[in-house]
Amino acid sequence: MAKLGLNVDHVATVRQARGGVEPDPVTAAAMGELAGAEGITIHLREDRRHIQDRDLEILRRTVKTKLNLEMAATQEMVRIALRTKPEQVTLVPEKRQELTTEGGLDVILNLKSITDAVKRLRDNGIVVSLFVDPDQEQIKAASKSGADYIEIHTGAFAAAPDWQTQKRELDEIDAAIKLATKVGMGVNAGHGINYVNIKPLAAIGGIEEYNIGHSIMARAILVGMDRAVKDMVELIKYA
């Protein structure tokens, strides 16, 4: 059955807005797990705009399900991952000016450096996932890199202005899942998934883990973390 990987970056964003100590993403992660999240996802960005090294260190020791570290394939980040050993690393592209991750990795263009990073991580027992657009050529390159999973970038699907566009994007995602499965890779998905668009997405099947942050934290502010996580887990499990 598909799983929720709860992204707690946005809790850290609120904390950093005041440069203080609350709210703590570590507390949010623990509450999320108690409510049914089966993974905790954090993105340690080069500029440390939300998640801090301290969060990674503590979460490494406290997460009871699975810690998924999103990071750029840089020397610094690979070193940090090899030291802290999250269960999974998701390699993502990173631009300093972006508000959030804006597109999938260009695995074709960066095949050599990505393959090197994948090897170093996998040699140390870390499962590796590549965040890619639902693009057949990128998925073929992801397979060549030796990564275990792709995480399909669902941003274009989530931003579709009408149902015809959404259906087209969903077809691309479906084709991406089929190709990844055929080449022996597991499939995760993330970016812009909310309580409405999860329904058609989950209905196509084949996605193991949904990494969701913004919509859940937005709801948690209003109704509480427990309810926000439980509502999403229910939609994922019973779609």
Ligand code: PXP
């Ligand atoms: N997956 C990846 C690779 C991401 O970069 C993000 C955004 O941090 C997410 C999932 C979660 O996206 P959202 O916050 O829109 O749910």
